[in-house]
Amino acid sequence: MSTDTVQVLQSDGFNKSRWTQLPRDVLIGHQAILQLPDIIADIRPGRSVLIISGGTTREVAGNAVEDILKDSYDVKRFVAGKLDTTTLEACSQASLSADFLIGVGGGRVIDCAKIVSYKQGKPFISVPTAASHDGIISGRATLPTEAGSVSVGAHPPIAVVADTGIISQAPHRLMASGCADVISNYTAILDWELAHRLRGEQISEYAIALSKMTAEILVKDANLIKPGQEEAAWIVVKALVSSGVSMAIAGSSRPASGGEHKFGHALERLIPGAALHGEACGIGSIMTMYLHGGDWREIRSSLARIGAPTTPKELNIPDEIVIEALLKARDIRPERYTILDMGLTRESAEHLVQMLYEA
Numbered sequence: 001m002s003t004d005t006v007q008v009l010q011s012d013g014f015n016k017s018r019w020t021q022l023p024r025d026v027l028i029g030h031q032a033i034l035q036l037p038d039i040i041a042d043i044r045p046g047r048s049v050l051i052i053s054g055g056t057t058r059e060v061a062g063n064a065v066e067d068i069l070k071d072s073y074d075v076k077r078f079v080a081g082k083l084d085t086t087t088l089e090a091c092s093q094a095s096l097s098a099d100f101l102i103g104v105g106g107g108r109v110i111d112c113a114k115i116v117s118y119k120q121g122k123p124f125i126s127v128p129t130a131a132s133h134d135g136i137i138s139g140r141a142t143l144p145t146e147a148g149s150v151s152v153g154a155h156p157p158i159a160v161v162a163d164t165g166i167i168s169q170a171p172h173r174l175m176a177s178g179c180a181d182v183i184s185n186y187t188a189i190l191d192w193e194l195a196h197r198l199r200g201e202q203i204s205e206y207a208i209a210l211s212k213m214t215a216e217i218l219v220k221d222a223n224l225i226k227p228g229q230e231e232a233a234w235i236v237v238k239a240l241v242s243s244g245v246s247m248a249i250a251g252s253s254r255p256a257s258g259g260e261h262k263f264g265h266a267l268e269r270l271i272p273g274a275a276l277h278g279e280a281c282g283i284g285s286i287m288t289m290y291l292h293g294g295d296w297r298e299i300r301s302s303l304a305r306i307g308a309p310t311t312p313k314e315l316n317i318p319d320e321i322v323i324e325a326l327l328k329a330r331d332i333r334p335e336r337y338t339i340l341d342m343g344l345t346r347e348s349a350e351h352l353v354q355m356l357y358e359a
C-alpha cells in the first residue's frame with residue numbers, strides 16, 4: 001500500500017463498519033415470473049441454472065419457471081424434500097455445473113438455495129410460492145440441527161421475483177403464517193431493546209424502526225388480507241420484503257426474531273410440522289408480549305383477524321408441549337437474550353398457555 005493510501009485511511013479513532021447486502025432486483029406483482037428472463041438478462045449470472053424446488057412447489061411454479069427458461073438457458077432441477085445436511089450436500093453437488101441457482105418454493109426451499117448459493121459462491125434468485133415467511137430476501141438462513149435451529153450466514157438473493165398470482169393461490173394458511181411472522185416483529189424488537197438495556201447488546205434504531213413500521217402497516221391493512229386475493233398477496237409480500245430489509249440493515253435476524261422465535265424453533269423440535277413457522281411465532285408473540293407487559297390482546301386479535309391461530313388447540317398441539325417449548329426456548333440460541341431467558345418457571349409457563357384461551 002502506498003503512503004498516500006495509508007494517509008487517506010487514517011482516522012480519528014472511529015472504526016465501525018458494516019457491509020449491508022441487499023438484492024439488486026426485487027420484482028413483485030402480477031405474472032411476475034414471466035419477467036424472469038428480463039431479470040436474468042439484467043444480472044447476467046451465466047447460462048446454466050439449477051432450479052431448486054420442493055415436491056409440491058415444483059408443480060406449483062418450478063415447472064413453469066423451467067418452461068420459461070428452457071429455450072435460453074441450460075436448465076437442471078433439484079427437488080429438496082426437506083432441509084437437512086444430506087439435502088444440502090446433494091444440492092451442492094447438483095449445483096456444481098450451474099452458473100446460478102433459482103429457489104422456487106416456501107421458506108425451506110429458499111433457505112436451501114440461500115445456503116448452497118453461499119457455500120458454492122454462486123448467485124441465486126428467490127421465487128417465493130407463498131407469502132409464508134420473511135426470509136424471501138434476507139441474507140440469513142435458518143438451519144434445523146440436532147441442537148435446534150441455528151441462524152446461518154448466507155447471501156441474500158441477487159434478485160427476488162414474487163408472482164402475486166401464484167402466491168395468492170397458495171393455501172391461505174401460508175399467507176396468514178407470513179403475517180404472523182411479521183406481527184411477531186413487535187415482540188422481537190422489545191426483546192432486542194431488553195437485551196440492549198440489560199446486556200449492552202448493540203441495537204440498530206433504523207432496523208428497529210423499519211421492523212416496527214412494517215408490523216404496524218400490516219396490522220392496519222389486516223382487513224384487506226383475504227384468501228385468494230392478489231391484492232392481499234401484494235400487501236403481505238411487501239411487508240415480508242420490508243421485514244427482510246430490516247434484518248439486512250441489522251446484519252442479523254434480531255429485529256424480526258426474539259423470544260417468540262426461540263419458542264417457535266423449540267416447538268418445531270418438539271412436534272415437527274405441527275405448526276408453520278409464522279404460526280408458532282405468532283402464538284409465541286402473544287405470550288411474550290404479555291411478559292413484556294404490552295398489549296397482548298391486540299397481538300391476538302390481529303392474528304385472529306388475519307386467520308392465524310392464537311391457541312395450541314387450533315393446531316392440535318397439546319398444551320403440555322407448548323409449556324415444554326416455552327421452557328426449552330432458553331436453550332435455543334442462548335446468546336440471544338430475550339424475555340424468555342429471565343427465569344421463566346413452569347408455573348408461569350402454564351399460566352401463559354392458559355391465558356391464550358382467555359376471553
Ligand SMILES: NC(=O)c1ccc[n+]([C@@H]2O[C@H](COP(=O)([O-])OP(=O)(O)OC[C@H]3O[C@@H](n4cnc5c(N)ncnc54)[C@H](O)[C@@H]3O)[C@@H](O)[C@H]2O)c1
Nearest residue numbers: 056106107108129130132133134135138140141142170277
Ligand atoms: N432465512 C430467514 O430469514 C427465514 C425467515 C423466516 C422463516 N425462515 C424459515 O423458513 C421456513 C418456514 O417457511 P414456510 O412456512 O414457507 O415453510 P415450508 O417451506 O416448509 O413450506 C410450508 C409448506 O407450504 C407448501 N407450499 C409452498 N408454496 C405453496 C403453494 N403455492 N401452494 C401449495 N403449497 C405450497 C410447501 O410445499 C410446504 O409443504 C422455516 O424453516 C423457517 O425457519 C427463514
Ligand SMILES: O=P(O)(O)OC[C@@H](O)CO
Nearest residue numbers: 134142151253256257261
Ligand atoms: O433467525 P431466525 O430465528 O430463524 O429468524 C429469521 C426469521 O424467521 C425472522 O422472521
Ligand SMILES: [Zn+2]
Nearest residue numbers: 134181277281
Ligand atoms: Zn420468522
